[in-house]
Amino acid sequence: MGKAETVSYRDVKRIAVERILNGIWAPGSVLPAETEIAKEFACTRTTVNRAMRELADEGYLERKRKAGTRVRPSPLRQAKLAIPLIREEIEATGARYRYARVSREGLAAPDWLAARLGLEPGAAVVHLTAMHYADDRPFAFEDRWINVAAVPAVAEEGFEDLGPNEWLVQQIPYTEAAFSFGAVAADARLAEFLGVAAGAPLLSADRMTRFREVPVTFAVFYFLPGYRVRTDT
């Protein structure tokens, strides 16, 4: 009658989550062994294993050999952030994106930057500032430093037309990045460029990027008051 032919790992996941939510598998308690569950569901252990592995990834379960699988006493809270790629973010709203370079300068890394990136003091860097507009309204101000040793071609690039992010993605597509978010008050320069009052609260987003452990770039974006970063979920 039913259409059940084979049991999918999705089925196992669904039912397992149901049991966790219902408290049938209570927080902290140990689940039956994979072989047991496989027997109950009439599927192979491989299938159960995949289901349980994913549930562990998702923060529901904790697994240890010999000790077994247990329901996380307090659920692991994790959220995925989609990284704001400014151009796409603006165009997704239907607005027209515009980039404008403010300044570009090659110089020796100041101490704070060298310390932050782990560069030798005085290493060559390029300092770049730029504005991003949505339909000609200010959207974000970018303040970026690029490690010349990591991307020698940056010495020849003026960034007049192409934003540094898009340029860098062409040069070094795959990098590791660390982010942080905070609130800062607009100083006179930021206030002018963003068209807000001095002291206005801005969301600042730092981004540190490495390629094979080598620091590539450190960028700070300042967003207009009211802008929010959201999780996908």
Place this chain on the structure above:
Amino acid sequence: MGKAETVSYRDVKRIAVERILNGIWAPGSVLPAETEIAKEFACTRTTVNRAMRELADEGYLERKRKAGTRVRPSPLRQAKLAIPLIREEIEATGARYRYARVSREGLAAPDWLAARLGLEPGAAVVHLTAMHYADDRPFAFEDRWINVAAVPAVAEEGFEDLGPNEWLVQQIPYTEAAFSFGAVAADARLAEFLGVAAGAPLLSADRMTRFREVPVTFAVFYFLPGYRVRTDT
């Protein structure tokens, strides 16, 4: 001579990432079919499949049935955020955590809240405000609304000693949450509680929580200037 006995999906992943970073498998290009790769690595397709599936999860690859596996033209940037559980965050720094309720009030949901949570207008809610201290210095101000229908026991709870987050986790351990971050200026009340000047830039973190689609709670946390949220990576 070598110790190679079997090929692990980790080996496949490692080598695949290496090839992507080296440009051997260039952005946008199509990889050989799983059966081909399995032949090359002298392992089963199952093993290749797991490696490729995880690399797709991690943002390196894009997979489609028939079309095959290709290297993401521009890498998918995603970051994992560990959710700030204030008590743990404070205690992790070695500071002493202290919670203090500011106010608690049962009332009908105001329109903006009903709209935001998807409640019927006038639904019963509890409004709670509280302070979180680190070593008796202000750390964050919490402004929270709880849907009584989702957690009837909240009607009996005063939150004098136990913070709402910890209480809620006991009541409903497994929930779905959506977050957003932004910058706001401290109003007079926030300035007083946090010990900063009015207008100071504060990081605000919203958190909307549901259980089986039912809205449970909406909370906003305001953090002192200087506070930053970081990704794990």
Place this chain on the structure above:
DNA sequence: CAGTGGTCTAGACCACATG
């Protein structure tokens, strides 16, 4: 030591999307 999860193999069928 012994039990549990971690992983690989070998083979099969299926679903989907492209041409």
Place this chain on the structure above:
DNA sequence: ATGTGGTCTAGACCACTGT
């Protein structure tokens, strides 16, 4: 129509770790 990934089965050996 056909090729590619998606998934399941059945069985095996191994690695870790609690007792």
